[in-house]
Amino acid sequence: MMEGTAGVSGHRHPDESLLDNPELLAEQDPGGMLRFTASAGAQVRESAALAAEANLSVLADEGRPRAVVIAGIGTAGRTGDVLATVAGPRCPVPVIPHRSAGVPGWVGAADVVIAVSASGRSPEALGAAEAAHRRGARLVAVGAPDSQLQSVAERARAPFIPVPRRAPARASLWALTVPVLLAARTLGLVKVNEADLAETAARLDADADRCRPTAESFVNPAKSLALGLAGSIPIVWGSSPLATVAARRFGDTLSANARYPVVTGALGEAGRGRVGLLDGVFGGLAEGERDIFADPDEGGGDSTRLRLVLLRDGGLNAEDDTDEPLAVEERRADAVQTLAERRGVRCDVVTAEGGSALERLASLVAVPDFASIYLALAHGLDPMAVPAVSEMKELANQ
């Protein structure tokens, strides 16, 4: 164990053996981040039940809104990206994730604001809920029971979905996402049915089982993904808009849980610029320098390298003429794999599975979520407590 600056401690180099020692894993994860993450399927079921109890139907009384704004920060903000991608290009109204204080200037009585906050007290969600109320927009709020957000929603006579708090917020992605989707369904913006929710929950359960701490690295997809990434700079690209949301989520968890720098984005966009990273000092140039007789699995003290994680969707919308043709997406994903191989940059591929957009998203999020935690644990980092985030809040007085 190395003491870093300002009381931050951990191993500079990953301790791979730790991942196959469930007792030590539990010790390194005192807050139970693995357990919270394994509750993803249960979160889907619980939040669906909570949303059913809330009086969401009042949202539909005034018909289809002009636009929907999803206000929140961090993981709460990601739920807006999930809604936008699940609603897809055929969504009849704009779906706009909003991460800064208040709401956009144009929001008014014709619009719906969904304010989301796991703690129920982020200034961004609270400010948005208050602004929505002032401007006469329809409001729905999602967050911790008995929170400030609940009070604002009550004052505004707006539906509130009380999502039990699981600290930290990033362990509540599914608990927060489902009410957002169900509010949008009430407004006629997404087609998410009960079977989709049940199948998504079942997939999250099955993936949690494959990624459980007692499953050893060679059969555990999350442990092997973590070990592949250890010591490298991860580049995570999604082949479709849906896969790109999953890529950004992996960026969130790799940074917060494992404290790794990471580049994330859409492969289509990356192909016009950022793919150049593969040519650079952390890509082809570093690989060219490698000692060909060295053990390829040996971390060692030599140069840091990129590791590409490609999240491949494969898509459901082959018939959908407003989407990019599936064949284009597939060709581009194949191309970047070939390119990575040419540059000697190793590449992990996670391929979406499932019959609905939501289940496909879940299949791209679950294993990476666990991988980010195993990567933290391999470095002796508590995946739950992030001193820099708390210190930043203190310094900024938030």
Ligand SMILES: O=P(O)(O)OC[C@H]1O[C@@H](O)[C@@H](O)[C@@H](O)[C@@H]1O
């Ligand atoms: O969802 P709430 O509680 O508003 O938090 C929003 C965000 O706040 C930040 O400070 C971090 O804690 C994030 O992990 C979190 O997603």
